[in-house]
Amino acid sequence: DHQGKGTTEPGVMHQEPYGSLLPFGLHKGYALATMCEILGGALSGGRTTHDETLVSCHDAIFNCMTTIIVNPEAFDAPAMQQEAEAFLSWVKRSPQSGDAPIQIPGEWEENNRLEREREGIPLDTNSWEKICQAALQAGMPEEELAAFRALAQ
Known part of the structure; x- marks a missing residue:
């Protein structure tokens, strides 16, 4: 407090x-x-x-x-990559609560990027309708928008 x-x-x-x-x-x-x-x-x-x-x-x-941004070649650390990978592997094996795996920085984002490339970006119905309304207001022809609406279903 x-x-x-x-x-x-x-x-x-x-x-x-x-x-x-x-x-x-x-x-x-x-x-x-x-x-x-x-x-x-x-x-x-x-x-x-x-x-x-x-x-x-x-x-x-x-x-x-x-x-x-750091250039690892500027340091005298020939085992840097192996040390970093060994550390991250050790961290991921740490005891944890719950079933979700331990993720290292950037892993969650990379997994979401791959999932969204595969399955698309989740979007609620209200947001999709607002996007469609904005497209019409910006001058998108109704027929063109209808094609996108069909893809979204």
């Missing part, structure tokens, strides 16, 4: 005075969270969480991003 006491009440994240989530690994996540704020907020030209932004924006969620 806002006083740093543990709670199971999710409302502390959405009602003043705001609470926060405990960092991953209790104290270890602090450094990771700090670097995410600095790299994703300050370095991207966006904002970070602090007193002024909390007052002016009413929440601390900003949508900024910094991408860092």
Whole structure:
């Protein structure tokens, strides 16, 4: 909660005075969270969480991003690929709750991309109708739209 006491009440994240989530690994996540704020907020030209932004924006969620591309050949680490793969394999074998497999960063997105290429992008009926209405308003002929509607069924 806002006083740093543990709670199971999710409302502390959405009602003043705001609470926060405990960092991953209790104290270890602090450094990771700090670097995410600095790299994703300050370095991207966006904002970070602090007193002024909390007052002016009413929440601390900003949508900024910094991408860092590293050339592994610039390092003297000939076993880097094997070490990384061994680590990820070890992580995926970790004990877990539930039946879903442990996924590494990017795996969920890749699986969804493959599924959507195979089965299409799921879309609810209301959204599809709004897209069709927008197409008609933009000048798409009714006959052309009818062909797309037939494909969607």
